[in-house]
Amino acid sequence: MKNDNYKREQKKIGDVKVEIGPQGQTHYLGDGSQPGMTTKQGTPVADDQNTLKAGQRGPALMQDFHFREKIFHFDHERIPERIVHARGYGAHGYFELDTPLTNYTTAKILTRKGQRTPVFVRFSTVAGAKGSFDLARDVRGFAVKFYTEEGNWDIVGNNIPVFFIQDAIRFPDLVHSVKEEPDRGFPQAQSAHDNFWDFASLSPETVHMLMWIMSDRAIPRSFRFMEGFGVHSFRLVNADGKSTYVKFHWKPKLGLQSVVWNEAVKINGADPDYHRRDLWEAITSGNFPEWELGVQLFDDDFADKFDFDILDATKLIPEELIPVQPIGRMVLDRVVDNFFAETEQVAFMTHNVVPGISFTDDPLLQGRNFSYLDTQVKRLGSTNFTHLPINAPKCPFHTLQQDGHMAMENPKGRVNYEPNSWGEGPVENRDRGYRHYPSAVEGVKTFERGERFADHYSQARQFYISQTDTEQTHIKDAFVFELSKVEREDIRARVVSQLLNVDKTLAENVAKGIGLESMPDAAPPARTPKMDLPASDKLSILKNGPTSFEGRKIGVLITEGTDASLLDALMKAAKKENALVELVAPVVGGVTTSDGKKRPAQQKLNGGPSVLYDAIILLASAEGAEQLLNEATARDFVADAWAHAKFIGYCHNCVPLLRKGGITESDEDEGLIHLESAGDMQQFIEKCRALRFWPREAKTHII
Ligand code: HDE
Numbered sequence: 001m002k003n004d005n006y007k008r009e010q011k012k013i014g015d016v017k018v019e020i021g022p023q024g025q026t027h028y029l030g031d032g033s034q035p036g037m038t039t040k041q042g043t044p045v046a047d048d049q050n051t052l053k054a055g056q057r058g059p060a061l062m063q064d065f066h067f068r069e070k071i072f073h074f075d076h077e078r079i080p081e082r083i084v085h086a087r088g089y090g091a092h093g094y095f096e097l098d099t100p101l102t103n104y105t106t107a108k109i110l111t112r113k114g115q116r117t118p119v120f121v122r123f124s125t126v127a128g129a130k131g132s133f134d135l136a137r138d139v140r141g142f143a144v145k146f147y148t149e150e151g152n153w154d155i156v157g158n159n160i161p162v163f164f165i166q167d168a169i170r171f172p173d174l175v176h177s178v179k180e181e182p183d184r185g186f187p188q189a190q191s192a193h194d195n196f197w198d199f200a201s202l203s204p205e206t207v208h209m210l211m212w213i214m215s216d217r218a219i220p221r222s223f224r225f226m227e228g229f230g231v232h233s234f235r236l237v238n239a240d241g242k243s244t245y246v247k248f249h250w251k252p253k254l255g256l257q258s259v260v261w262n263e264a265v266k267i268n269g270a271d272p273d274y275h276r277r278d279l280w281e282a283i284t285s286g287n288f289p290e291w292e293l294g295v296q297l298f299d300d301d302f303a304d305k306f307d308f309d310i311l312d313a314t315k316l317i318p319e320e321l322i323p324v325q326p327i328g329r330m331v332l333d334r335v336v337d338n339f340f341a342e343t344e345q346v347a348f349m350t351h352n353v354v355p356g357i358s359f360t361d362d363p364l365l366q367g368r369n370f371s372y373l374d375t376q377v378k379r380l381g382s383t384n385f386t387h388l389p390i391n392a393p394k395c396p397f398h399t400l401q402q403d404g405h406m407a408m409e410n411p412k413g414r415v416n417y418e419p420n421s422w423g424e425g426p427v428e429n430r431d432r433g434y435r436h437y438p439s440a441v442e443g444v445k446t447f448e449r450g451e452r453f454a455d456h457y458s459q460a461r462q463f464y465i466s467q468t469d470t471e472q473t474h475i476k477d478a479f480v481f482e483l484s485k486v487e488r489e490d491i492r493a494r495v496v497s498q499l500l501n502v503d504k505t506l507a508e509n510v511a512k513g514i515g516l517e518s519m520p521d522a523a524p525p526a527r528t529p530k531m532d533l534p535a536s537d538k539l540s541i542l543k544n545g546p547t548s549f550e551g552r553k554i555g556v557l558i559t560e561g562t563d564a565s566l567l568d569a570l571m572k573a574a575k576k577e578n579a580l581v582e583l584v585a586p587v588v589g590g591v592t593t594s595d596g597k598k599r600p601a602q603q604k605l606n607g608g609p610s611v612l613y614d615a616i617i618l619l620a621s622a623e624g625a626e627q628l629l630n631e632a633t634a635r636d637f638v639a640d641a642w643a644h645a646k647f648i649g650y651c652h653n654c655v656p657l658l659r660k661g662g663i664t665e666s667d668e669d670e671g672l673i674h675l676e677s678a679g680d681m682q683q684f685i686e687k688c689r690a691l692r693f694w695p696r697e698a699k700t701h702i703i
Helices: 065-075 168-178 194-201 204-213 261-270 274-284 300-305 339-344 363-380 383-387 458-465 469-484 489-499 504-513 564-577 622-628 632-643 652-660 678-688 694-700
Strands: 010-013 016-020 026-028 088-097 116-125 140-148 151-158 234-237 243-252 290-298 325-334 553-558 580-585 615-619 647-650 672-674
Touching: 088 140, 088 274, 088 339, 116 325, 151 243, 168 194, 168 363, 194 204, 194 489, 204 458, 204 489, 243 300, 261 274, 261 469, 261 632, 274 325, 363 383, 469 489, 469 504, 469 694, 489 504, 553 564, 553 632, 564 580, 564 615, 564 678, 615 632, 615 652, 615 678, 622 652, 632 647, 632 652, 632 694, 647 652, 647 678, 672 678
Parallel strands: 553 580, 553 615, 615 647, 647 672
Antiparallel strands: 010 016, 016 026, 088 116, 088 325, 116 140, 140 151, 234 243, 243 290, 290 325
């Protein structure tokens, strides 16, 4: 019988060749270079637009194996998301060693100058689901997998050098408390709710970390501008078997930078993918992000004399006490080919170490060494997750483990055990195999913690007093914001009672900010905090900002008739600085500037608010500016940039727009820059190196 479905009538939609059937079904024909579609079994597929039916209007037939296979596969596309760090973004690159640590370790990756080792890095938020937004107030994961020639080594770190809790057994409670509340299923991706602050205020060991997550560290401008930390003390072990303690630090080449909270809230609406887009754009445009790997090395003498236990992950070692020695750099130069295969399926595990690198007895690290392997089986469904290309070592590997779901590395031959007398199969690496560091163990079995785990406040205070005034204000504002979302007043008061052990003025200002009627007593400390630890400048973001505007982005508002010479001068000055420029216009197709040239825009004004930029410039023509006075998004463009203490450049046509954005003549400050000539553009860029004009904040935020 004749079947109309196979009738061929070729047409074009735009310049795309299609075949349109008698009932309107459209088959895309490709350009002749593309492979023919098949099923997963390799059978060629003729029709991917229609199911097989009994008659044109009849029921679907089970016989349609292609339909069933396609839907079956689709139904199974999702794997469980990570219980924490579900939302992440990864990239490939390399690590290059320039200062060998031969005296400290036998790890090849750390002993051969100039050697490049491939890496895969995944950055993440912690609390939110996979589809949540990038600018949640949260810790960022900073996990690095080094594919070394002696196996995979993972530093599964964060962008904050300390953690909430001291013992792994508390992790499920911490995570339950911060994630959405179980009855209502919200709030997502935020700590601003009763359960988190209830848990935190009853857990004094969280206080140091609370100071960090209420600081701007928890709202980074981009992954490219944040530090990473291995957090725990690890061990390096040298050829004589001697151990040295080590803490790992990643320092971004472009310096540290964060956004402000009101900006973060708006970025989440304007571009929930702000961080992943930034990383993708930087790498694909050849601006490869780079970090320096540094180490803090110390011995038992230091560990014994240090005020805190080096096994306690809620403490750091100030860089003033033990400087961070740079040993190499990591460059991310390749985006993933497939998000799922790489970023989603990558399995980081703290127990992935190589000879020459070992663990300490940090009770958090010990617990993590169990959890990460366990979680991969849940997520990836089989013990053979190591066969996935993103997880497989890049060095030769030979095990006698076999079978299981989806086994792809299958041994050949008769032998799958050892010892054997067939002369086949792998044998133990007696000379260079991994040996655990033989640290001495003593003591009775106990639930107790080490004595020097007891002081929960001294380093929290040290962090606070190390911040600039602007940063201290942001910390106070963050506590006030979060606690204002907490319904129970007793929980709010309990947080203040914890803060009294950190800094009295901070506690009082938070109490005032949430309208607490009377000050609570300070929470009873297990150990009297040291109030006199010296400030450590390295703990501040603003004291460690960049010296250039490189890698930052300027949003330029243009209209029909914008002054072309000013725009060209800006482009030139930005290029010299290696800063990026995006044109924001009333229509994305762009505008014709004063020289008659058409300039396509990267953003339509209502999709490109100023929160997406590090600085803005208003370059409308007189007529264009006049029209924008009646456009709410133009007003917000100006008002937000002003409120977020950004540098704002403007040409004289745009003065009315400034006024509409709420900036009066008497408000004008040094962060607001009049641009009339090419030279002014160069000066504008130079000013932007400070990133924000912070003195303005005092005038724009009074509560
Ligand atoms: Fe994790 N953590 N964690 N964590 N963690 C996971 O492993 C866990 C901790 C960190 O991009 C999980 O593969 C326990 C500290 C990062 O894929 C899970 C404890 C630090 C990532 C897990 C901690 C981290 C994870 C969930 C307390 C910083 C994302 C999915 C003892 C030093 C890695 C997964 C990626 C992921 C357990 C505490 C960093 C469940 C039990 C401290 C960056 O295994």
